[in-house]
Amino acid sequence: MRLKVSRSKNSASFYVTKTVYIDKKEKTITVEKLGTAASLREKLGGQDPYEWAKEYVAELNRKEQEDSRQVLIKRQQSKRIPKDTQQSFNGGYLFLQDIYHQLGLHKISKEISSKYKFTYDLDSVLSRLLYGRILFPSSKLSTFELSKNLLESSPLELQHVYKGLEVIARESDFIQSSVYRNSLEISKRNDKVLYYDCTNYFFEIEQESGLRQYGPSKEHRPNPIVEMGLFMDGDGIPLAFSIHSGNTNEQQTLLPLEKQIMNDFSLSKFVVCTDAGLSSMANRKFNNQQDRAFITTQSLKKLKSHLKEWALSPDGWLLGSSPEPFNLESILQSEELTERYWNATFYKERWINENSLEQRLIVTFSLKYQNYQRTLRNRQVDRALTLIEKAPSTLKKHRQNDYKRFVEQTSITDDGEIADREMYELDVQRILQEQTYDGFYGVCTNLEDEVEEIIRINHRRWEIEENFRLLKTDFRARPVYLSRDDRIKAHFTTCFLALVLYRYLEKQLKEQFTSSQIITQLREMNFYHVPAEGYVPTYTRTDFTDALHKSFGFNTDYEIVSTKNMQKIFKQTKMSKKVRKK
Numbered sequence: 001m002r003l004k005v006s007r008s009k010n011s012a013s014f015y016v017t018k019t020v021y022i023d024k025k026e027k028t029i030t031v032e033k034l035g036t037a038a039s040l041r042e043k044l045g046g047q048d049p050y051e052w053a054k055e056y057v058a059e060l061n062r063k064e065q066e067d068s069r070q071v072l073i074k075r076q077q078s079k080r081i082p083k084d085t086q087q088s089f090n091g092g093y094l095f096l097q098d099i100y101h102q103l104g105l106h107k108i109s110k111e112i113s114s115k116y117k118f119t120y121d122l123d124s125v126l127s128r129l130l131y132g133r134i135l136f137p138s139s140k141l142s143t144f145e146l147s148k149n150l151l152e153s154s155p156l157e158l159q160h161v162y163k164g165l166e167v168i169a170r171e172s173d174f175i176q177s178s179v180y181r182n183s184l185e186i187s188k189r190n191d192k193v194l195y196y197d198c199t200n201y202f203f204e205i206e207q208e209s210g211l212r213q214y215g216p217s218k219e220h221r222p223n224p225i226v227e228m229g230l231f232m233d234g235d236g237i238p239l240a241f242s243i244h245s246g247n248t249n250e251q252q253t254l255l256p257l258e259k260q261i262m263n264d265f266s267l268s269k270f271v272v273c274t275d276a277g278l279s280s281m282a283n284r285k286f287n288n289q290q291d292r293a294f295i296t297t298q299s300l301k302k303l304k305s306h307l308k309e310w311a312l313s314p315d316g317w318l319l320g321s322s323p324e325p326f327n328l329e330s331i332l333q334s335e336e337l338t339e340r341y342w343n344a345t346f347y348k349e350r351w352i353n354e355n356s357l358e359q360r361l362i363v364t365f366s367l368k369y370q371n372y373q374r375t376l377r378n379r380q381v382d383r384a385l386t387l388i389e390k391a392p393s394t395l396k397k398h399r400q401n402d403y404k405r406f407v408e409q410t411s412i413t414d415d416g417e418i419a420d421r422e423m424y425e426l427d428v429q430r431i432l433q434e435q436t437y438d439g440f441y442g443v444c445t446n447l448e449d450e451v452e453e454i455i456r457i458n459h460r461r462w463e464i465e466e467n468f469r470l471l472k473t474d475f476r477a478r479p480v481y482l483s484r485d486d487r488i489k490a491h492f493t494t495c496f497l498a499l500v501l502y503r504y505l506e507k508q509l510k511e512q513f514t515s516s517q518i519i520t521q522l523r524e525m526n527f528y529h530v531p532a533e534g535y536v537p538t539y540t541r542t543d544f545t546d547a548l549h550k551s552f553g554f555n556t557d558y559e560i561v562s563t564k565n566m567q568k569i570f571k572q573t574k575m576s577k578k579v580r581k582k
Helices: 037-043 049-065 093-102 105-116 122-135 140-149 158-170 172-186 254-264 281-286 305-312 328-332 335-340 367-390 428-435 451-459 462-474 485-508 515-523 543-552 563-572 577-581
Strands: 002-007 012-022 025-036 088-090 193-202 225-232 238-245 271-274 293-298 345-354 357-366 407-412 418-426 440-445 526-530 534-537
Touching: 002 049, 012 037, 012 049, 025 037, 025 049, 037 049, 088 140, 093 105, 093 122, 093 172, 093 485, 093 515, 093 543, 093 563, 105 122, 105 172, 122 140, 122 158, 122 485, 122 515, 140 158, 158 172, 158 485, 172 238, 172 254, 172 485, 193 254, 193 462, 225 254, 225 462, 225 485, 238 254, 238 485, 254 271, 254 281, 271 451, 281 293, 281 357, 293 451, 305 345, 305 357, 305 440, 328 335, 345 451, 357 367, 357 451, 367 407, 367 418, 367 428, 440 451, 462 485, 462 515, 485 515, 515 543, 534 563
Parallel strands: 193 271, 271 293
Antiparallel strands: 002 012, 012 025, 088 526, 193 225, 225 238, 293 440, 345 357, 357 440, 407 418, 526 534
């Protein structure tokens, strides 16, 4: 800042000015009007106004260096705001940008760009698609428009977004393997246990084409779908994904992606954990070779009769290190024992041979889980009774776990003749049959580890379901409005990468906050731009923002963040951890 003295014939006026850059053009602005020489001399009791003004400007410069200068923002009630001038910007993306660069996605983009010799910035395309998917999930056109709300501008054009999608799809496997290798520099990956699951996404169309095919929809929608297979590591961070046409048997999706991980990620020794729907015999046998292993849910209903009888028998149950076996009937018949073992998990195990595959069958029983299942079923039975009493004619085809499965429909009399009208009643036999399995849970594995460890590993399968929930709900990955197969694959590549960014952000915050808290508050971290001065945070400071700033090592929650300091933050979020430590 400098002192400016404007002299006229009869007086002199003192101003504090500074040179700033607005829209990349140099401009001198007035920071503060100090007054005329006469008014200052009177105010200062005869002190030389020129000497005082010089000292005052020097003090302002000192405070600005220390980031302690008071900034005066002048606004006029009679002056309209400039037309087509944006004044509010989002800064929540800065924390995602930090992780984006830690994972080296900017370098991956540049490597791909040099391969194809692009004239546009693929890094800008990819980063904006990822930030947008987390902060303001929408169509590619809307994402392009909303990316203009970020604090840092980008020379991005809409045509670049669509061109970038084609290349992202083509290089999807390379991007996934590169992100995995780069992630090892951030922290050690828990890749000795891999979780796999499959889900599908619907399209708002009726005509099948390419990847978009009719198949068994997870959401029971009458639309074409695509299937997504996802591998997650033992810490809940996505590892790799694949896309298949909607009519592909999901059991056939595991091996191709697993082989790709083995080849591209150089992984060979790991345990694959899946649910029952993906535990085909072929998949189990594949992971019974070399240094691989499997843990998979086993449906007790589908066991052979002698194994089912053994699994449901009340005798021979173990608990922890207790050498004596327990009898479940004795526990269930005693209120004292039921209360004592309410949170316990009993188990029994044996080795079985199915289709020339030796595997270990582990069955667990929990009183708490039994109570949960029965409470849930009782509610469904109540709904079934209400349906029978009030609107039985609305009974139509139902899903496997729908409460309508408990309504039995009869169209013939006891004599075998066609009845005048259909009769509806509660299917008591089915209710009793389902109750037989309450509290029981089966797992098959080829591992010889302690039962408690196998149960612990299998229990974490819920996290991959949580990843799918994030994609479908928070990131709004469905419905998909793209039609070309390459753009569909690119869409899910960006959804996958956004999920990776989000999970690392969550880990860095030590999982203190819910996904709703994280995404909502990042979205609300807006700033009002004061030209030549800096950025005024307009968001509410909370425990979340405090934790965010502490974790990432920079602050945006001062009353005003100077332009110089915001530039430092931009630079810091684009540094690797190694460079930052230096």
